[in-house]
Amino acid sequence: xxxxxxxxxxxxxxxxxxxxxxxxxxxxxxxxxxxxxxxxxxxxxxxxxxxxxxxxxxxxxxxxxxxxxxxxxxxxxxxxxxxxxxxxxxxxxxxxxxxxxxxxxxxxxxxxxxxxxxxxxxxxxxxxxxxxxxxxxxxxxxxxxxxxxxxxxxxxxxxxxxxxxxxxxxxxxxxxxxxxxxxxxxxxxx
Numbered sequence: 001x002x003x004x005x006x007x008x009x010x011x012x013x014x015x016x017x018x019x020x021x022x023x024x025x026x027x028x029x030x031x032x033x034x035x036x037x038x039x040x041x042x043x044x045x046x047x048x049x050x051x052x053x054x055x056x057x058x059x060x061x062x063x064x065x066x067x068x069x070x071x072x073x074x075x076x077x078x079x080x081x082x083x084x085x086x087x088x089x090x091x092x093x094x095x096x097x098x099x100x101x102x103x104x105x106x107x108x109x110x111x112x113x114x115x116x117x118x119x120x121x122x123x124x125x126x127x128x129x130x131x132x133x134x135x136x137x138x139x140x141x142x143x144x145x146x147x148x149x150x151x152x153x154x155x156x157x158x159x160x161x162x163x164x165x166x167x168x169x170x171x172x173x174x175x176x177x178x179x180x181x182x183x184x185x186x187x188x189x190x
Contacts, residue, residue: 006057007052007056013048013050015046016046038077038111040076041076043073047070050065052064054092061093063090064087080106084102085104101138105130106131107130109128109129111126126154129150132146159187161186162186
């Protein structure tokens with residue numbers, strides 16, 4: 001953990017993505033429009049990078065460098081997505097040590113081939129599955145967290161009105177916590 005961190009330095013960051021199979025429209029995709037809800041073919045490959053020098057906290061100063069890679073695709077009713085990110089902290093002065101944080105996830109979804117009547121409309125349903133790991137510090141033993149999520153998206157009006165639900169089973173190395181979660185989200189976009 002970087003604790004309460006500050007810096008008076010500029011933090012350059014960037015992201016580059018190649019949209020294959022179905023190139024992005026001129027004005028791009030909205031962040032929440034990740035899938036075509038069971039239609040089309042899409043493949044997006046991306047990378048991101050960021051760097052911050054002269055960060056400080058109560059223990060001293062350090063530099064931060066982050067790098068990530070991601071993939072998103074859909075092939076008809078199937079969606080698939082994955083990402084790997086790593087952050088390197090290099091201690092430059094004071095107490096503390098170098099560290100590396102890394103995490104990754106894989107997820108998939110499948111839009112069912114039928115619609116469900118609901119309030120004068122038809123719902124499209126998408127069961128989902130996600131597996132992810134976080135290694136907060138590669139120098140610390142037994143601190144990895146692994147989460148497995150099972151969910152369902154219900155598209156009432158496409159991405160403009162949808163309900164998302166998931167149950168996440170959380171497994172921590174070392175001290176096990178009773179912290180499984182059930183989450184419900186509603187998205188309304190106008």
